[in-house]
Amino acid sequence: MRIDELAQAAGVASTTVRLYQTKGLLPGPRVVGRTGFYDERHLTRLRLIQRLQSEGFSLAGIGRVLDTWQEGRDLDALVGAERGLDALIGRRTGTTLAPAELAERLPAEALEPEVLARAVEVGLVEMTDDGRIHVPDVRFLEVGPAVAELGIPVPTILDEWAELRQLTDQIATRFVDLFEAHVVPDGGLDRLGDDEVRGLAGDLGQLEASARTILDAAFDASLARRAAERLDALVGRGLTAELDAKKAT
Numbered sequence: 001m002r003i004d005e006l007a008q009a010a011g012v013a014s015t016t017v018r019l020y021q022t023k024g025l026l027p028g029p030r031v032v033g034r035t036g037f038y039d040e041r042h043l044t045r046l047r048l049i050q051r052l053q054s055e056g057f058s059l060a061g062i063g064r065v066l067d068t069w070q071e072g073r074d075l076d077a078l079v080g081a082e083r084g085l086d087a088l089i090g091r092r093t094g095t096t097l098a099p100a101e102l103a104e105r106l107p108a109e110a111l112e113p114e115v116l117a118r119a120v121e122v123g124l125v126e127m128t129d130d131g132r133i134h135v136p137d138v139r140f141l142e143v144g145p146a147v148a149e150l151g152i153p154v155p156t157i158l159d160e161w162a163e164l165r166q167l168t169d170q171i172a173t174r175f176v177d178l179f180e181a182h183v184v185p186d187g188g189l190d191r192l193g194d195d196e197v198r199g200l201a202g203d204l205g206q207l208e209a210s211a212r213t214i215l216d217a218a219f220d221a222s223l224a225r226r227a228a229e230r231l232d233a234l235v236g237r238g239l240t241a242e243l244d245a246k247k248a249t
Helices: 003-010 014-022 040-054 059-070 075-089 099-103 113-121 139-149 154-182 194-248
Strands: 030-032 035-037 095-097 133-135
Touching (some): 003 040, 014 040, 040 059, 095 099
């Protein structure tokens, strides 16, 4: 593939491909004459970079991740490891829509310039080079309008998402720390073979699935407890007001 074909296959601009090369994130092409050619290995790596960006990694952070995976291994081995990681973080499904298409799925308030800018800031949407809007996780196109229909303003929803993301980052860090402390062998990844690294990726996926179940159970218990406490308080105030009214009559 030429650079334009690679960019089209990955859904990015050619300038983005060049940026990744400049940053050392993407290997250079095979040059024949004066033309550079890319292959599926470049496309796989490019898609991984995009996935990591959607997960909140900076370009510098992505560089460190890729350096760790690639140290002592050739590009073919790295592609295999990347596919394992891609399978782990690939459960999210994104979509790219024209502004008119997005307007059909979101409250009108969500498309106000300042609100849209805030959505970009907190990572819920991304503006593409061709003027469309990329939503990294389509679940927000379903949940966001449903929450807004309850009467909660969209700016408030975005602020709450930003706060929630900080909390979930802290929780995720705890699980990753557990993985590094008790699952990753002493000495880190540097001395492991490719099969062992892929095995660790599978172990990380297993921990992720367990963590999801634990968090669901913990949140269900917390929500039930808090809701019951609040309901008791509301009922208590209601009964007190009713008794006071009867005494007054």
